[in-house]
Amino acid sequence: MSDSQGNTTEASTALVGSKMRQAVPPRRQGGARRVSMREVAQQASVSVATVSMVLNDNPRISKATQIKVRRIIDKLGYRPNRLAQSLSSQYTRVLAVLLPPLRHAFSDPYFGELLSGICDRADRLGHKVMLESAKPDFLRERKLLELFERRFVDGMFCLGVNDRHPFVKDFAAAGFPMVCVNNYFPDLNLDYVVADYRSGAEQVMNVLLQLGHKKIALINGAPEAQTARDVFEVFTARMNDAGLETDAGWTADGRFIEEGGAAATDEIIDRHPDVTAIFAGNDKMALGAMHRLVELGRSVPGDVSVVGFDDIQQMAFVNPSLTTVHLPLYEVGARACELLVQRVRGKTDKISERLATHLVLRDSTSIVSGRS
Amino acid sequence: MSDSQGNTTEASTALVGSKMRQAVPPRRQGGARRVSMREVAQQASVSVATVSMVLNDNPRISKATQIKVRRIIDKLGYRPNRLAQSLSSQYTRVLAVLLPPLRHAFSDPYFGELLSGICDRADRLGHKVMLESAKPDFLRERKLLELFERRFVDGMFCLGVNDRHPFVKDFAAAGFPMVCVNNYFPDLNLDYVVADYRSGAEQVMNVLLQLGHKKIALINGAPEAQTARDVFEVFTARMNDAGLETDAGWTADGRFIEEGGAAATDEIIDRHPDVTAIFAGNDKMALGAMHRLVELGRSVPGDVSVVGFDDIQQMAFVNPSLTTVHLPLYEVGARACELLVQRVRGKTDKISERLATHLVLRDSTSIVSGRS
DNA sequence: ACGGTCTGGTAAACTGTTTAAGCAGTTAAC
DNA sequence: GTTAACTGCTTAAACAGTTTACCAGACCGT
Structure with missing residues (x-):
């Protein structure tokens, strides 16, 4: 019951507090x-x-x-004293960032870039950023709502949420300022800022088709993310437009990780040994694919072209350097921050922005080899 | 001048505030x-x-x-309402994490692990974590102190600070609760929690010497970090103990990055083509060294053994997998958090803890080859 | 001389908690 | 038989700001 104070630690806070006050009569904390x-x-x-x-x-x-x-x-x-200011003005000028509870969420370049954008912009707009990890019990116990109800924060960013997170729906209903960063829910009335995955995928398909590829496979990530579905849809649509095969054998799930990319490559090669191009839903899977292809004795891009998605730092330096779609993740974060601050300040129009992406042509793609 | 409000944005906050209040008479924010x-x-x-x-x-x-x-x-x-609680109790239950202003600080597995440890533990202790980037002007304008003076936070973690950050000294003087995470300053009276770099380095030297290596080079990182100097000192001491050469030619600076490791390897090979083992101050440099060695036609560990430091995730999967020193970074972060919370609550004894490290023996090391 | 409108400021109410001090009755200790 | 320490609760004073309502004086025209 005492957790209505958010206080799950040993001694009663009240006691601790009074003890300290007695010890230091003319209230001082850090010398000054x-x-x-x-x-x-x-x-x-x-x-x-x-x-x-x-x-x-x-x-x-x-x-x-x-x-x-x-x-x-x-x-x-x-x-x-900003506590007094906030108490009186009803604005805390603090924003929360909700991160998925992955053990290494912080070391992930994807979240890292988003976070950098958010933090930099928040700082410039005079706001502080607070970190929250979306642990299961955190969501269950409506601690998320408490963040607002207890006036910890004015607004929140949701990173890495997807259809498997029902809390988003409840949360949307509560009507607190919140913006989904780099994902969205077409049938929920939620604010969002995303990179334009569709246009990125279009560009990938354009370049692969122009290079003459006809046997193109897709290694996609988690289908519970709308953005991943967008990529899939574009892939299918463009393949159909071109009159090419796209049955299930041409796609595989790589779970957005390197090993998944390698495994998916195995599946694809198994089913379609004549594949000439692999389009991966993110760079990590593309890397896994490249490694596996080389292990299987196929050269990249000689035998198979590989295209990634995200344009994370390292991919410019691998060999061959990876052709990929640059997502302006830093800008997505920054823009989301800008809009969230506006919303907190009373702007009511729905936030939904799509930031342009562009293809970065590097060495992992080439014109289709004669042999196919 | 208005920045004593920390308010560098367009309109006067006062006006914005009053406007919103008028618009919504029975004070509501999120529906409830x-x-x-x-x-x-x-x-x-x-x-x-x-x-x-x-x-x-x-x-x-x-x-x-x-x-x-x-x-x-x-x-x-x-x-x-926790603003009122904090105002009255004098405790905000918020801790700040000061990160170096690197563009990719968040995507760095090193900081990521520390941050994870801090956040998890803070959450369990009922504290929130706030992010701050140590930008030059942030330090100059004593915004750091403001964090405390304006009652944003109760305490602070400093990550990635070193001797080139004079603010640490000033800050220490102010006497606010602060703990250096995974670095320390022997001649400053600052609280710190670090991984035991000396013991880690000892273990590395032990294994290399036991494997029969006599031509051992050190690729060290930024010498402005005490921990890096610790490694250097152990290296020198153990080499001298063993009666081996350690003049300047046997060490090179790799600036803690992969490219630096490669460049340092060039230097070393250039000066000592007969080197049989390279001890790198972190895994990234070790990786750079391995790549370069292979490019130079030397096999790892056949011709040259390579040892890293940090044990970041990926290094178990590179080929050959890297022998390295495991730093309990997550635990360092968590422990630092625990101690900082105690300090905030009034504990006054100096915090200085050294968490055990251990060698992880993998495939990048072997007994010295017959040829040397 | 008198009402009207600025101007620059003040007093007081308000934000929502914590906590010291007190109150009147009971019980235990010296 | 007095002091002291409970009991379970209340009152009121903090905490440190923002904001509204009001006010005195200057200025102006009539």
Whole structure:
């Protein structure tokens, strides 16, 4: 029951608190005595309201008072207490980032880029960023909602969510400011910012077809993500347009990881030994595919062209360097942040943005070999 | 001047705030009306103090009152406002993580592991984690101190700091709870938790010497990190103990990155073509070294043994798999978190812990080849 | 001299908690 | 027989800001 305080630790917080206060009568924490607005007001011979208005650049304050108060502020080294500010203003200026509970979510370049974009932009917009891991119990116990209800944050980013996360739906209903980053739910009325997977996939298909490929396989990632389905749909549509085969044998699931890419390659080669091009739903799977192809004695791109998706850092340096679709992940994060801040500030129009992607042509693709 | 509000954005916050309030008279944010302690108290016919004590499991509250109040709390769906709690209790229960301003700090497995450890443990201890990037201006403008002065956080973790970061010194003087994670400053009185680099290096030297190597080179990382110097010192000491050469030609700087490892390998091979073992200060450099050695026509471990440091995920899967020192980075982060929380709660003894490391023997090392 | 409108400021109410101090009755210790 | 320490609860003062309503004086026209 005590967890309505979010307090699952040993001693009663209340006791700990009082003990510390007694020990240090004139409330100090880090050596520096804390100065409050009242003291500034006293020294400047004005009211606290005036000090507050000075800090907020309220036009009703005269130049003279401005300067007088600012001088005292500097002299005393006063800093407004943001807890009090937030309590009063109802804005915390903190945003939460919900990350999937993968053990290595932080070391993943995909999330890393999104996170960098979010953090940089948040900083520039005067907001702080808080990390949350979407652990099962975290979702069950509606701790997510608590984040808002208890006024921890003004808004939230959801990274790495997909159809298997029912909480998103509940959450959407609660109506707190939230934006899905780089995924979306066509039938939920949720704000989102995504990279344009469809256009990226179109470009991949264009280049492969133009290079003369006709035996093209798709290694796709988790089908529970709408973006992955988008890629699949484009693949199928373009293949059909070109009058090419696309039965189930031509696609395989690589679970978005390197080993999955290798395994999927095995499947494909098994079913279609004459494949000349593999389109992987992300770079890691593409890498796995390349490695496996080489192991199987096929040269890349000589025998088989490989195209990735994401354009993560390392892929420019592997051998052969990987042709891939660049996703502006940093920008997706940054833009999501911008829009979320606007929404927090009261903007009500739905957020749904698609950022352009582009093909990066490198060495893992070539014109289809004579032999096919 | 308005930046004493930390507010560098367009419109005056004050105005934005008031506008929103007018628009939405009975203060609502996400659909759910917000319930305060007063309302709970009223409905339960007790004072707010009683409600507060119920929430804090104060033993002076009778069972009956407990139940009565809790029922109302559940009925109204009341959640304590943590801004008010923090304002009153002086504890925010938020910790900041200071990361180096590397563009890809988040995608780095090194920081990723530390961060995971910190976040998981913080969550379990009922604390939130806030991200901060140590950008130059962030440090210059003492925004770091503001984090504490303005009561954003109770404590801070410093990741990736080294001797070239003078702010650490100033910061230490201010006396706010802070702990250096996986680095330390012998002559500064700073709290720290590190992996035991010395013992790790000892183990590496032991195994290399036992395998009969006598021509051992060290590719070290940034010498501005004490941990890197520790490795260097152990290397030198053990080589001297064994009566082996360790002049400057036997060490090279690889700047902790893969390309640096490759370049350092060139230098070493150039000066000592008869080298039989390379000890790299981290796995990335070791990987760079392995690649370069193969490019130069030397087999690993046939001609040259390579040992890394860190034990990052991928290195178990490269070929040959890398012998390396496992750093318990996740645990370092978690332990640092535990100790920081204790310190925030008033514990005053200096924090300085060294977590055990161990060698992971894999395929990149072998007994020295007959030829040398 | 008198009402009207600015101007620059203040006092007080408000945000939602925690906690010290107190209250009146009971019980135990000295 | 007085002091002291419980009991379960309340009152009121913090905590540190924002914001609204009001006010005194200057200025202006009539």
